Amino acid sequence: AGRLGRPLFFRYLKSNSKTLTVLITKALGKVIEQRFEISIPDKTVVIAPDGVDDARYQGLPEPKEARKKLGLKESITAVYTGGFYKGRGLELLVELAKAFPQVQFLWVGGKPEAVSGWKTIIDNLNIENIQLTGFIPNEKLALYQAAGEILLMPFGKSVSGSSGGNTADVCSPLKMFEYMAAGRAILTSDLPVLREVLNENNALFYAIEDFDDLKTKFTMLISDAELRDKLSRQARTDVAQYTWQKRMQKIVERFTEDL
Numbered sequence: 001a002g003r004l005g006r007p008l009f010f011r012y013l014k015s016n017s018k019t020l021t022v023l024i025t026k027a028l029g030k031v032i033e034q035r036f037e038i039s040i041p042d043k044t045v046v047i048a049p050d051g052v053d054d055a056r057y058q059g060l061p062e063p064k065e066a067r068k069k070l071g072l073k074e075s076i077t078a079v080y081t082g083g084f085y086k087g088r089g090l091e092l093l094v095e096l097a098k099a100f101p102q103v104q105f106l107w108v109g110g111k112p113e114a115v116s117g118w119k120t121i122i123d124n125l126n127i128e129n130i131q132l133t134g135f136i137p138n139e140k141l142a143l144y145q146a147a148g149e150i151l152l153m154p155f156g157k158s159v160s161g162s163s164g165g166n167t168a169d170v171c172s173p174l175k176m177f178e179y180m181a182a183g184r185a186i187l188t189s190d191l192p193v194l195r196e197v198l199n200e201n202n203a204l205f206y207a208i209e210d211f212d213d214l215k216t217k218f219t220m221l222i223s224d225a226e227l228r229d230k231l232s233r234q235a236r237t238d239v240a241q242y243t244w245q246k247r248m249q250k251i252v253e254r255f256t257e258d259l
Contacts, residue, residue, distance in 0.1 A: 009036055013044070020255045021045045024172035027193045031170055046254040049197060050172040051244040056142050057181035066147040072131070075104040076222055078187075079148030081141060082175045084114035087168065089154025089189065092211055094122065097130045099215055103222060105130045108144045145182040149228055150221050153179070153188035156209055169193060180239035185221050185228035187214075197242070202235040 009032070012019060021044055023029045029047075033040060060066065067074060084090060090107070097105045107130060110118070115134045122130050136144060145151060153176065159168040171193060179186045186203040188194060198205075204221060206213040221228055240246075 010038055019044055022048050022251055024049050025170055025193050025196055028170040048247050048251050050174050051242045051247045052177035052181045054181055054243045060146040063147055063149050066143055070147055073104055077104040077106055077148045078150040078152055079106045079145055080152045081108040084110035087156040087159035089156055092154050095211055097127050101129055107132045148184055151179040151184045151186050155189045155191050177242050180235040183232045183236040185231045202238050
């Protein structure tokens with residue numbers, strides 16, 4: 001925020017013009033208040049998490065058909081999509097692949113240098129059930145997510161973003177909404193901020209950075225198709241309120257109140 005952050009934000013809050021502070025999470029509001037030593041009036045705040053273009057996730061094929069379309073090996077599959085930055089839990093996914101050689105792990109995304117580095121690590125460990133796709137066009141992302149029975153969000157206690165810094169306490173990950181829209185079982189670390197959207201009915205949580213608990217919960221999912229289907233259906237239902245259109249509508253309606 002820099003040294004000008006607090007006075008500028010305070011001036012904004014005291015403006016005579018109507019203001020609306022749009023926050024992606026409640027947690028972000030608390031962090032801002034603590035950091036700037038200010039109080040943001042509830043009546044000027046709207047919580048509008050990130051969202052998803054739900055149209056891209058309509059009519060997705062079942063996992064087997066998605067794998068066939070992508071030329072992937074036919075096997076129960078767990079998918080991770082997103083950046084390979086520090087704190088994304090990829091170290092745990094390497095250990096998970098070693099523990100479950102019968103499962104195919106698909107890592108989608110990552111910058112070329114990061115993909116190359118992880119490929120070297122995986123090759124040196126003689127792990128054969130992790131496939132790294134590297135960058136893929138955004139229009140194909142939904143199909144890759146659909147190829148998994150399980151979608152993974154192994155965030156750590158400290159999560160780096162593309163611009164650095166730690167976003168673990170305040171993040172609203174795009175992948176979370178994409179995973180929900182894909183209609184697949186979500187296995188996620190129990191990062192408190194994620195519970196503003198996720199719950200025990202639409203995702204399965206494991207203790208952050210606890211590999212034993214991760215293994216236990218992963219075992220539950222790969223062995224229980226009924227549980228996967230239950231979580232998937234609820235996530236698909238719940239994501240309807242998190243489309244980009246619904247987000248904009250919420251912001252506009254809140255701003256135009258009392259005008």
